[in-house]
Amino acid sequence: xxxxxxxxxxxxxxxxxxxxxxxxxxxxxxxxxxxxxxxxxxxxxxxxxxxxxxxxxxxxxxxxxxxxxxxxxxxxxxxxxxxxxxxxxxxxxxxxxxxxxxxxxxxxxxxxxxxxxxxxxxxxxxxxxxxxxxxxxxxxx
Numbered sequence: 690x691x692x693x694x695x696x697x698x699x700x701x702x703x704x705x706x707x708x709x710x711x712x713x714x715x716x717x718x719x720x721x722x723x724x725x726x727x728x729x730x731x732x733x734x735x736x737x738x739x740x741x742x743x744x745x746x747x748x749x750x751x752x753x754x755x756x757x758x759x760x761x762x763x764x765x766x767x768x769x770x771x772x773x774x775x776x777x778x779x780x781x782x783x784x785x786x787x788x789x790x791x792x793x794x795x796x797x798x799x800x801x802x803x804x805x806x807x808x809x810x811x812x813x814x815x816x817x818x819x820x821x822x823x824x825x826x827x828x829x830x
Contacts (some may be wrong), residue, residue, distance in 0.1 A: 690759060697752035704749050705817055707742025708780075711787050712810035718794050719803040723774050731795045738791055746784055754779070768830060773823045 694812075711734060718730035757764055764770045790806075793799040822828070 690756070693752055693756050693759070697749060697756055700745050700752055700819065702749035703745035704742060705813060706739055708784065708787065708813040709810070711742060711791070712806055712813075713736055714808040715787075715790055715794060715801075716803045716810065719799065719801065719806055734791045734794070738788065739807075742784070742787075746781070750777075757775075767827065769823045769827050773820055776816055776820050776823070783812055783816070802813060 691741075714730055714734050714737065718727065718734065721727050721730060757770075771806075790799070790801065
């Protein structure tokens with residue numbers, strides 16, 4: 690079980706690294722004014738999203754489900770696990786929204802400013818803090 694937990698945490702760290710960096714690339718992409726810069730950001734975003742962030746998300750989910758199934762009766766009896774799972778669902782929605790923004794930036798149909806992406810960039814931090822507190826502290830109501 691400790692090996693599974695280790696791989697789950699490693700994958701989660703990689704996933705969050707991608708979710709922290711990808712929106713930062715969106716900030717710079719939205720600010721870019723020349724074609725060469727925009728093309729460079731398209732390549733960087735694609736490689737980060739498909740080469741690191743999405744595989745790490747899949748591994749995080751795989752190991753997380755494996756851990757959950759290992760003691761499902763215990764975990765699902767606690768409100769904090771349900772809250773964590775809800776936050777993971779929001780994280781998956783954020784991941785999907787990154788894909789939508791990446792495509793809009795690539796296609797030239799983006800309507801969001803660099804200021805929007807600066808705020809958007811902070812959302813995974815909030816989720817990371819909340820998920821970590823729930824899973825480590827396991828607060829009682």
